[in-house]
Amino acid sequence: MNRSLSGLLPGRSSQPGKRVLPGFALSLGISLFFISVVLILPITGLVVHTAGMGWDQYLAVITDERVVASYKVTLWTAALASVINALVGLLLAWVLVRYEFPGKRIMDALVDLPFALPTAVAGITLAALFAQDGWYGQFFSLLGIKVSFTPLGIIVAMSFTSLPFVVRTVQPVLEDQAPEDEEAAVSLGASDWTVFRRILFPAIWPALLTGFGLCFCRSLGEFGAVIFIAGNMPYVSEITSLMIFVRLQEFDHAAASAIASVVLMASLVLLLLINLWQARYLRRLHGR
Amino acid sequence: MQQRRTMRAGDQPLVKWTLIGLAIITTLLMLVIPLVLIFDMAFSAGVGNYWDNLSNQYTRHAIGLTLLVAALTVPINLVFGVFLAWLVTRFEFPGRKVLITLIDIPFAVSPVVAGLLYLLLYGSNGWIGSWLTENDVQLMFSWPGIVMVTVFVTCPFVARELIPLMQQQGGEEEEAGVVLGANGWQLFRRITLPNIQWALLYGVVLTNARAVGEFGAVSVVSGNIRGETNTLSLHVELLYQDYNVVGAFAAASLLAGIALITIVVKSFVEWRQARQRAPLDELSDGR
Numbered sequence: 349m350n351r352s353l354s355g356l357l358p359g360r361s362s363q364p365g366k367r368v369l370p371g372f373a374l375s376l377g378i379s380l381f382f383i384s385v386v387l388i389l390p391i392t393g394l395v396v397h398t399a400g401m402g403w404d405q406y407l408a409v410i411t412d413e414r415v416v417a418s419y420k421v422t423l424w425t426a427a428l429a430s431v432i433n434a435l436v437g438l439l440l441a442w443v444l445v446r447y448e449f450p451g452k453r454i455m456d457a458l459v460d461l462p463f464a465l466p467t468a469v470a471g472i473t474l475a476a477l478f479a480q481d482g483w484y485g486q487f488f489s490l491l492g493i494k495v496s497f498t499p500l501g502i503i504v505a506m507s508f509t510s511l512p513f514v515v516r517t518v519q520p521v522l523e524d525q526a527p528e529d530e531e532a533a534v535s536l537g538a539s540d541w542t543v544f545r546r547i548l549f550p551a552i553w554p555a556l557l558t559g560f561g562l563c564f565c566r567s568l569g570e571f572g573a574v575i576f577i578a579g580n581m582p583y584v585s586e587i588t589s590l591m592i593f594v595r596l597q598e599f600d601h602a603a604a605s606a607i608a609s610v611v612l613m614a615s616l617v618l619l620l621l622i623n624l625w626q627a628r629y630l631r632r633l634h635g636r
Numbered sequence: 637m638q639q640r641r642t643m644r645a646g647d648q649p650l651v652k653w654t655l656i657g658l659a660i661i662t663t664l665l666m667l668v669i670p671l672v673l674i675f676d677m678a679f680s681a682g683v684g685n686y687w688d689n690l691s692n693q694y695t696r697h698a699i700g701l702t703l704l705v706a707a708l709t710v711p712i713n714l715v716f717g718v719f720l721a722w723l724v725t726r727f728e729f730p731g732r733k734v735l736i737t738l739i740d741i742p743f744a745v746s747p748v749v750a751g752l753l754y755l756l757l758y759g760s761n762g763w764i765g766s767w768l769t770e771n772d773v774q775l776m777f778s779w780p781g782i783v784m785v786t787v788f789v790t791c792p793f794v795a796r797e798l799i800p801l802m803q804q805q806g807g808e809e810e811e812a813g814v815v816l817g818a819n820g821w822q823l824f825r826r827i828t829l830p831n832i833q834w835a836l837l838y839g840v841v842l843t844n845a846r847a848v849g850e851f852g853a854v855s856v857v858s859g860n861i862r863g864e865t866n867t868l869s870l871h872v873e874l875l876y877q878d879y880n881v882v883g884a885f886a887a888a889s890l891l892a893g894i895a896l897i898t899i900v901v902k903s904f905v906e907w908r909q910a911r912q913r914a915p916l917d918e919l920s921d922g923r
Contacts, residue, residue: 592746
């Protein structure tokens, strides 16, 4: 289709579909300039900065006991928050796609709130909700559970800020799901659980995994929402992003950038994996 | 077994209403009540106190700085986003996919790391920073640094909204315009812009919401100087650390208001796009 009109242009018939539209050089120039200056240059700066440190010092900084404790806390809380969001996200996506009920439009709109709400605002709000005498905290303290100033608080904050990812990745796939297979299965007497396990889950799990990956990636880097509720106790509830911040406030730029390089590498690898996964999964989807 | 032919999984009333009930409870607990709490806390000492908190000179300064940051960041990323989307959806060239992946970097990078990247480069010990210091230019710990990291953090939003839409629309309409003799600006103004205006609006609103609310990256490069380099988000933190919780929530309520406007605009944009697509869907169904 793209080539149909370009053939009509004088002098272009020899290279069909090639750059009929104007602005290639201009948009390429602007995009490359912007990406180089805004994204690539600062990242190169970090690499050069850490390269100047020397291997031994670098290793010593990134394997420091307190820093390693922060990796562990960040990783397991982010993983748990993503599991929670996979379940909650699936529930919300399912209900929003499959059912009609009063308030559905409002629910759909509200799902995006965590993306729109500044993280510092989310942070103080969750801290107030889960404080000992807070709206939620009082019930938890009756049960003897402490959320504020514990890793549990970190999970709460991470779940809140990354809630929309799974909903928004699973929703379109559920919408595209053709009803025939399901209707056939149901009319043959299959239970809801069987239909879900045998028909729906195989269709939506790639999207569910993408959403999980995005959640996890976002949770690893979350800062604003977490620091207000976590209590930030070294070895217990201190996340890696905060560790970088602490080193910076000690004016130890070398240590801060070493830890940051680990975090940056982890998030770039994760980003690449999610992108490759999505490309593969989309190709399979279109290949059918 | 008497079942309607159109029965699908989860259509039994018991299952259906249980799931809807669970979803409504989740939404209330995770989204609605937190939102209510912000305004409840902000007004907990009365409307007069709320007003005093907002008209305090430091809060006014923070609002002004935040608006300045948004006013500079949004146009920069708007222009960049439109050019990038045009580039990757209207042309095939080697490295196109790499560009699309690169633009996602700010989504993946922790905001604190983002702030640090700029601090290392433009701070007084950095490559560029040391040269700037010699020439008496200070970017970090002042407002230009805040703008720079905010541009970094928010640069994917406009492009990310436009790319899927422009990909789906294809370039035929613009090609027809070229055949009819339109120049680049006319093409954009008369054909592309009307097609993408709603997605563009949402991209701008998202960029704005994030620019106004960015916290992690900004707190690394701002230096938190009260009345000088304090944005609204940082001001919320400062008040909270000062045990002025009501004041913190008063400032936070402004940011929550912007967030609410953002999601209302999103709903409106989706409604417009659905309406735009509806006649096309009917056409393709009729075939």
